[in-house]
Amino acid sequence: MEQTEKIGGVAVVGAGPAGMLAAIRAAEAGADVTVFERNPKVGRKLAISGKGRCNVTNDCAPAEVLSHVLRGEKFLYSSVFRFPPSAVKEFFEDAGVPLKTERGNRVFPVSDRAYDVVDALLRRMRETGVTLRTSARVDSVSRRDDNTFAVAAGGEEKLFRAVIVATGGVSYPLTGSTGDGHRFARENGIGVTPLLPSLVPVETAEDFSPLAGLTLKNVRLDVTAPGGKTVFSQTGEMLFAHFGVTGPLVLSASANMRDHPAGEYKMAVDLKPAVRFEELDARLTKILRDGAAKDLLNAVRGILPAALLPYVIGIAGADGRAKAGNVSAAVRGALCRAIKEFPVTPVRFRPIDEAIVTAGGVSTKELDPKTLESRAVPGLYFAGEVIDADAYTGGFNLQIAFATGSAAGKAAGAALPTK
Numbered sequence: 001m002e003q004t005e006k007i008g009g010v011a012v013v014g015a016g017p018a019g020m021l022a023a024i025r026a027a028e029a030g031a032d033v034t035v036f037e038r039n040p041k042v043g044r045k046l047a048i049s050g051k052g053r054c055n056v057t058n059d060c061a062p063a064e065v066l067s068h069v070l071r072g073e074k075f076l077y078s079s080v081f082r083f084p085p086s087a088v089k090e091f092f093e094d095a096g097v098p099l100k101t102e103r104g105n106r107v108f109p110v111s112d113r114a115y116d117v118v119d120a121l122l123r124r125m126r127e128t129g130v131t132l133r134t135s136a137r138v139d140s141v142s143r144r145d146d147n148t149f150a151v152a153a154g155g156e157e158k159l160f161r162a163v164i165v166a167t168g169g170v171s172y173p174l175t176g177s178t179g180d181g182h183r184f185a186r187e188n189g190i191g192v193t194p195l196l197p198s199l200v201p202v203e204t205a206e207d208f209s210p211l212a213g214l215t216l217k218n219v220r221l222d223v224t225a226p227g228g229k230t231v232f233s234q235t236g237e238m239l240f241a242h243f244g245v246t247g248p249l250v251l252s253a254s255a256n257m258r259d260h261p262a263g264e265y266k267m268a269v270d271l272k273p274a275v276r277f278e279e280l281d282a283r284l285t286k287i288l289r290d291g292a293a294k295d296l297l298n299a300v301r302g303i304l305p306a307a308l309l310p311y312v313i314g315i316a317g318a319d320g321r322a323k324a325g326n327v328s329a330a331v332r333g334a335l336c337r338a339i340k341e342f343p344v345t346p347v348r349f350r351p352i353d354e355a356i357v358t359a360g361g362v363s364t365k366e367l368d369p370k371t372l373e374s375r376a377v378p379g380l381y382f383a384g385e386v387i388d389a390d391a392y393t394g395g396f397n398l399q400i401a402f403a404t405g406s407a408a409g410k411a412a413g414a415a416l417p418t419k
């Protein structure tokens, strides 16, 4: 392998949100910075985030960010307090991306274009003098006896004084995150906790394929663990898919279903959480009386999305073609139950490829929470999803990527002689 003896400053492996912010911060601190990105373009996952709109952060206090963290809450304290959502917002607004805040404090670009976020990071990298090498997959990162690091990419080896690994998790591998950073950690003697899907869709026993694409807003999802303990109960949005259920509510629920196989949990959806059972029963009684001459299916049209009605009627064991006026009290009660406790039977999680984030990664015990530097291998830093830290949806995972990227970049840059 060809080797050039000139020693570079900071190498950043991976140009996702964490890597790009780390590079900018290290360059701002005066370091000579080279970013290696395996894809021809930077930020592929960032570009598809938030359904292409990029929920860049959550407009809340740092303590609230931490309360939405599933794993790594204590570890993230320092980096999130030093680069909180207000600072993320300021960074992007200064970089020419006006932002807006939507329901649940979710922050998006006014343009609704995730590419504007990617472009802003790219622009700041250029402005701060970062060298970007695309289509350059790093194969190995090894520490040498003289405390420098050999970074091998594309048959060429270069030396650096510090390396920031920001290669992401293992979900959505087509975006470039396939776990290389976990291997670099292990090869340098740094522990990696088991990788599991977090925020992942759920396959169900029911065949919901005819409902695929149907979104239910303002429904409540309850999840019960074996033994009867409620592990999740929230109101929000869910989506039917050809394999089962997904959407923000289901993804968040999945993060609370870790202690048993998915099939051992019970899920129930309340399609009308704002209406008590008795109120719903009274409303149905009136609807059936007023539409007594109509078919049941027609009489109740309007109380639920049209595609869902035959399901609900089927679950209640009713006949949609029966006259509404002939529906018995028992069947009406069954209809109310089907609406208030719509059954969704989890069978298994979708594979980790389809998870929004990876749970597990480089052990937080092995990193300094202030600098993100390995305790055992000085000069080797980690940032973003490659670390064993993850959070709920709502902009919190990108907030983690930016906060850890900022801390690692600042620390690595400050530790080096300026260029």
Ligand SMILES: Cc1cc2nc3c(=O)[nH]c(=O)nc-3n(C[C@H](O)[C@H](O)[C@H](O)COP(=O)(O)OP(=O)(O)OC[C@H]3O[C@@H](n4cnc5c(N)ncnc54)[C@H](O)[C@@H]3O)c2cc1C
Pocket (backbone or CB within 6 Å): 013, 014, 015, 016, 017, 018, 019, 036, 037, 038, 039, 042, 043, 044, 045, 046, 048, 049, 050, 051, 054, 055, 056, 057, 136, 137, 138, 139, 166, 167, 168, 169, 171, 172, 175, 176, 177, 178, 179, 180, 181, 355, 356, 357, 383, 384, 385, 386, 394, 395, 396, 397, 398, 399, 401
């Ligand atoms: C569909 C989807 C939607 C999402 N939406 C949101 C959202 O709206 N808000 C939110 O907060 N979070 C969201 N997330 C989560 C968020 O996108 C990730 O947590 C975040 O991108 C992690 O950033 P990262 O920089 O650590 O890793 P990544 O974004 O995965 O970037 C890692 C980079 O490293 C590169 N790389 C990997 N290995 C190598 C190598 N060996 N050499 C060189 N380069 C390498 C990859 O190509 C990639 O560019 C979403 C995730 C998905 C999958």
